[in-house]
Amino acid sequence: MKFNTFKLTTLCLLTMGVSQMAIAETTKRQTLPTFQAQDIAAMCDAKMNEVKKKLKSVEMLRLKQDAPAAPVLAEWDRIFAEFEDFYGPIGLYGNVYPDEAVRNAAEDCEVKITQFQTDIFQNPKLYQQFKKLKPSDAIDSKFQQDILDNFEEKGILLTTNKQKRLKEILDELATVEQVYARNVRENPQKLEFSAAELKGLPQSYIDALSKNDKGHYLLGFEYPEYRPFMQLAENDDARKRYQIAFSRRGGEKNLALLKQTIDLRYALAQLFGKSSYAEWALQKRMAKTPEAVNTFLAEVHATVAPLEQKEVQNLGEFKAKSLNIPLQQAKIERWSEEYWSEKLRQGKYQIDQEKLREFFPTQATQDWLFAISSDLYGIEFKPVNVEVWQDEVEYYDVVDAKTKQLIGGLYMDKFPREGKYGHAAVWSVFGRSRLTERKPISALVTNFNRKGLNSDELETFVHEFGHALHGILSDTRYASQAGTSVERDFVEAPSQMYEEWARRKETLSKVADYCRPACPRVDDVLIEKLNAVHGYGRGLHYARQTLYAQYDMALHGADALKVQPLDLWGKMESATALGYVPTTQFPGQFGHIMGGYQSSYYGYMWSEVMALDMLSAFGNNLNNAEVGQRYRETILSQGSQKPAQTLVEAFLGRKPNNTAFFHEISGQRIK
Known part of the structure; x- marks a missing residue:
């Protein structure tokens, strides 16, 4: 999942927009505008000035204590939804637009907007207006609290001097985080x-x-x-x-930017009287406290560290046998782990990741993914020829299968090109709003092989598609609470749960139905092998995830000022089974902790706890449309109108637990 660095309130982690005029003209389809690089700076300033004027009218409202909340909340949401019409596409285009000048102008605008939102939420007159409101139901109550929380996170209750310093810190962070990401994405080295x-x-x-x-x-x-x-x-x-x-690939400059960022975040936390940035950031997460996160990570580490050691030992034994050399000469280095893991998969499980591309042609896999999602959630995907930012980008209307009403839109940008965001992510959501009949839009961005996918890429495709659906199937009152605006340590759960659809015969056997020309059909033998491959390397995978999360927490702990990011990384990675490779600089390209997952990387595994528990509701039938519809209604449609814990309890009919997760990471999963 990709998060905007300039979210306003809890509004839309990732948003894309269309003009309100377009909504007035038609409720049938909303698409994204395109921009010329030379126009973006002026448009950016003009849009922010428009918002200022509209917010002035909110300031001037003569509200009495306990004034009805609904009209004010609706106006607030409308103002930012219209602003989203502009900044949503800007956030996307800064990462995917083919023209470097557009990307750079969009990024400059993003920084301005991030700084602008600090001004908004340091406005005491606006804050007092929302303090006066009396909500009439639970949805309005939560939205009001979300807005108040955003004011308080931007220091509205701090002294004037502290507010000023907080704005300086937030403005500087906006610039530094943007430059860090650009240094990685735009690296031209060959x-x-x-x-x-x-x-x-x-x-x-x-x-x-x-x-x-x-x-x-x-x-x-x-x-x-x-x-x-x-x-x-x-x-x-x-x-x-x-x-x-x-x-x-981030360079020495990114190590310096990371250190600068860590120090600034620590200073931010100090302004609020918190001992660490992690303590400040986690207040609004499911986990709530650093202690809860660190305890969770320690439990995971205790489970997977022995597995990691055993797997590295097994790889060494396999290497020694393959090369007919003594075991002591068969050390597995970090740069050789993937190579020997692939050799072992091919030798032990007869799985060749490159050969798997024959089973999962890229276009057929997309058609299959559309089909299983359609059956599960009662929707249809209809290709439409609209203006896009690059010739290979596709657009689809998403339609309700029963009512034939348009639900939202999906853009797909699947293949690599120079200057494009290099991983897989979803800019999801253009927030759905029932009040304004606003349609959601998601943009799925990947860098796939045009011919076909291996099993890892297949899971990535399904995972990211889960994020897209979370946005598109949102059905919230306010755009600000739509889709993936849920707590950061829950946002990955729907996508992680959906990964299971990329592993079972009942779903995978259908891929061949969509192959043109024909491709091999997934059978019981291949499924057994794929399951074995999925289970193989479990220790290495979860140990690595735990290391990332523990490193993130250490960077943002109470001793942040003493930390040198590369030294700390070297020390922590050295304690792992594969050790640290001198001259490597992982912290200089760890984009997650500079782009929304700071003090939250643990959320990938925390979300997986929820994902695997929710998966239990489907039992042995992933194609159960009745359960799929209930899941759509209780989880996907709700956005952040309710806390994530409440959503999961409503779907499961009980409190969630971590039993399935620990069975998964320890290899004891019950099939």
């Missing part, structure tokens, strides 16, 4: 590899690469180039060189 160093890679991969005038192949940092190389290239030194360069 590494040279000889033909011999590419031995082991499929010819189709090699043929797609460019060469320099020396005849050497050039590889950048996009995942479709990097991951196959690390899994398949036989040359150990080449893999080491590539991994080190990949870890350093």
